[in-house]
Amino acid sequence: MRSLSKHLPGCLRTFCFALIAFPAVANAEVRWSDTELAILSSLRLSQLPPMPVDPSNTQENNPHAIALGKRLFFDPRLSRNGQVACATCHDPAKQFQDGRPRAVALGMTERRTMPLAGAGYSPWLFWDGRKDSLWSHALAPLEDALEHGGNRTRYAHLLKANYAEEYRAVFGALPDLAGMPQDAGPLGSELEKKAWDAMPAPAKQSVSRVFANLGKAIAAYVKTLRHSESRLDRFVDALLRRDRKAGEHLNDSEQAGLQIFIGKGQCVSCHNGPLFTDHFFHGTRVPPRDAASPDPGRSEGALMVQQDEFNCLGPFSDAKSAQCLELRHMSIYEPALRRAFKTPSLRGVAERAPYMHAGQFASLREVVRHYIAAPESVPVTTLRGHGHGSGSALLPVALSEAETNQLIDFLGTLSAPVVEVVPAQNPRR
Amino acid sequence: MLASMKLVMAICRRVLLSIGGLACLLTLAACTSTPPPPALDLSLTRASPNNHFRITLIPPQGTTPIQQIHSWTVKVATPTGEPATKALVYMNGGMPEHGHGMPTRPAVTREIAPGTYLVEGVKFNMSGWWELLVAVQLGPASDVTTFNYIVPLPAHAK
Numbered sequence: 200m201r202s203l204s205k206h207l208p209g210c211l212r213t214f215c216f217a218l219i220a221f222p223a224v225a226n227a228e229v230r231w232s233d234t235e236l237a238i239l240s241s242l243r244l245s246q247l248p249p250m251p252v253d254p255s256n257t258q259e260n261n262p263h264a265i266a267l268g269k270r271l272f273f274d275p276r277l278s279r280n281g282q283v284a285c286a287t288c289h290d291p292a293k294q295f296q297d298g299r300p301r302a303v304a305l306g307m308t309e310r311r312t313m314p315l316a317g318a319g320y321s322p323w324l325f326w327d328g329r330k331d332s333l334w335s336h337a338l339a340p341l342e343d344a345l346e347h348g349g350n351r352t353r354y355a356h357l358l359k360a361n362y363a364e365e366y367r368a369v370f371g372a373l374p375d376l377a378g379m380p381q382d383a384g385p386l387g388s389e390l391e392k393k394a395w396d397a398m399p400a401p402a403k404q405s406v407s408r409v410f411a412n413l414g415k416a417i418a419a420y421v422k423t424l425r426h427s428e429s430r431l432d433r434f435v436d437a438l439l440r441r442d443r444k445a446g447e448h449l450n451d452s453e454q455a456g457l458q459i460f461i462g463k464g465q466c467v468s469c470h471n472g473p474l475f476t477d478h479f480f481h482g483t484r485v486p487p488r489d490a491a492s493p494d495p496g497r498s499e500g501a502l503m504v505q506q507d508e509f510n511c512l513g514p515f516s517d518a519k520s521a522q523c524l525e526l527r528h529m530s531i532y533e534p535a536l537r538r539a540f541k542t543p544s545l546r547g548v549a550e551r552a553p554y555m556h557a558g559q560f561a562s563l564r565e566v567v568r569h570y571i572a573a574p575e576s577v578p579v580t581t582l583r584g585h586g587h588g589s590g591s592a593l594l595p596v597a598l599s600e601a602e603t604n605q606l607i608d609f610l611g612t613l614s615a616p617v618v619e620v621v622p623a624q625n626p627r628r
Numbered sequence: 629m630l631a632s633m634k635l636v637m638a639i640c641r642r643v644l645l646s647i648g649g650l651a652c653l654l655t656l657a658a659c660t661s662t663p664p665p666p667a668l669d670l671s672l673t674r675a676s677p678n679n680h681f682r683i684t685l686i687p688p689q690g691t692t693p694i695q696q697i698h699s700w701t702v703k704v705a706t707p708t709g710e711p712a713t714k715a716l717v718y719m720n721g722g723m724p725e726h727g728h729g730m731p732t733r734p735a736v737t738r739e740i741a742p743g744t745y746l747v748e749g750v751k752f753n754m755s756g757w758w759e760l761l762v763a764v765q766l767g768p769a770s771d772v773t774t775f776n777y778i779v780p781l782p783a784h785a786k
């Protein structure tokens with residue numbers, strides 16, 4: 200019997216003792232140790248905990264908010280030119296992303312559009328985590344000149360004209376907008392900023408509140424987007440039942456690739472759990488899109504979310520400060536966060552090239568080649584001296600061409616449709 | 629770009645002479661990639677390196693959660709076993725094999741009993757070998773003690 204424990208990183212080996220003993224299950228080619236079975240078990244979609252509650256958005260489970268959010272998500276009137284909706288970039292036919300290296304709307308964004316299934320599980324949104332909730336997140340593209348390019352009073356007027364009743368059912372009546380400028384907002388053009396500055400503070404406050412609520416409705420919808428079970432889930436279920444027909448779900452090459460993924464490839468350390476992500480940020484030395492001014496990633500994203508008026512601790516959040524645990528305990532000044540990006544989920548990954556935060560790699564083969572090379576980049580100075588500390592978080596992975604193919608084959612077993620799962624209707628508090 | 633790194637250094641330097649400096653060092657200490665020692669000492673009660681304190685870490689009850697913020701308890705005593713009250717206590721951690729720290733910044737929020745401190749905001753993003761560093765300062769004495777802890781995979785649910 201081929202012993203894989205030799206290849207497993209020490210961290211995996213050391214806790215073998217903590218696992219429930221499982222007789223090793225055999226099939227045609229690949230054998231699975233108890234440790235491997237325990238890891239496989241933890242990757243099943245059925246092991247996902249319940250969707251976490253966002254204390255900063257009390258309306259997220261309200262069916263009226265979800266219905267309103269869905270209409271808003273697909274409504275191109277929420278934009279400067281009347282042509283850009285969330286769905287322009289987050290296309291339901293493509294796992295709610297766009298298949299481009301960088302998104303295109305009014306302009307071209309710096310980074311790649313992220314798929315949305317399971318985003319409700321992530322404590323930090325965007326590649327750099329500069330938002331701490333789905334609702335505050337939705338506000339960013341709406342005000343971004345390169346994306347929707349709208350502004351706060353325009354959105355308030357738009358809601359009044361087209362969604363007044365739906366809005367009232369969730370958040371109460373819209374404020375009186377009479378006399379408010381058509382186009383005004385703190386992040387808009389010079390004219391829009393001027394118009395915003397000229398508004399009295401209470402008017403700004405009430406318009407910003409409407410804007411936040413717009414985000415909360417859209418977030419309620421985005422939160423319903425979930426993964427469904429893939430061939431991998433069915434394979435692992437069968438394997439754990441010791442079903443002899445488990446091999447019908449994954450062929451030998453895919454199984455061998457899976458074994459590499461959880462073993463010597465070390466992929467599962469970051470791409471862990473049912474969503475294949477640790478929801479954190481890592482520097483994996485993907486070549487920056489612009490080498491002259493590399494994207495700082497999480498090191499800046501952490502500072503941005505801390506200052507965001509729409510964060511969990513801010514005036515538009517429904518949470519008590521004690522509930523904002525992630526923000527209050529956010530790790531900020533760690534050198535390893537420099538040029539670190541959020542670990543993406545790998546569910547559905549084979550169907551949505553290109554890859555990485557700016558679409559740097561066109562294929563899964565390029566991705567795996569990158570991990571094999573694990574290039575070191577500019578060394579970072581730490582208090583301890585030079586170079587060592589916060590270099591790449593990756594240890595070199597030695598894979599043959601055949602193993603590379605197996606790993607790629609395995610990634611294809613994670614494909615499955617994205618589904619809408621409406622939460623159980625338990626009105627909160 | 630380098631600005632944010634400089635900021636880290638500046639902050640660490642500014643607080644280096646205080647106990648906060650220890651917290652900074654805790655963060656950096658977790659960043660060096662090291663292979664695991666052949667046999668990990670998993671003892672959760674240790675004498676601090678300069679023998680100023682005797683420290684016991686108490687993990688949460690049940691299975692230690694992954695990807696979920698939770699609390700730990702730290703008991704600090706003098707070498708003779710007296711509870712060390714009103715000490716400044718910091719805890720942080722990282723995975724030496726992977727060269728990353730904890731995804732959160734834990735903080736001691738209360739002394740819940742004499743010499744017993746509540747650490748909130750602990751989070752592990754991976755199973756495997758973690759180093760947990762506890763810095764304690766009481767009067768002129770300060771020490772950083774390192775513990776090993778294995779975060780297990782989530783228990784099987786069929």
Ligand SMILES: [Cu+2]
Nearest residue numbers: 468723726754
């Ligand atoms: Cu790790």
